[in-house]
Amino acid sequence: MLPDGRLVRIGGEYEDWYDPDFYIYNDVIVTDAxxxxxxxxxxxxxxxxxxxxxxxxxxxxxxIMGNLSYPFV
Known part of the structure; x- marks a missing residue:
């Protein structure tokens, strides 16, 4: 949460690696008040x-600190 009330969400994953819908995101989502x-x-x-x-x-x-991401193949 930023001081002006905006919420910032950065990256993240959907589901677990073994799920066919697994995906790791690199987008940034900003929602205002x-x-x-x-x-x-x-x-x-x-x-x-x-x-x-x-x-x-x-x-x-x-x-942003840390990152597991996709393994390099």
Missing amino acids: EGRTEIFGYPDKVFPPTDFHTANLVDDRIF
Whole structure:
């Protein structure tokens, strides 16, 4: 949650690796206090799929630490 009331959600996974619908996301979803939502999508080379991470607000920046993601094959 940002000080201005926006909620920021970054990446994450859907289901477990063995499920056929398993997917790791690399989008950023921002919802404002009125419920309006914006979805920001990025190419994998700019922001790789990210899960098992934490996102921390420090001053006016969000730092993302950790990432399991997909194994390199």
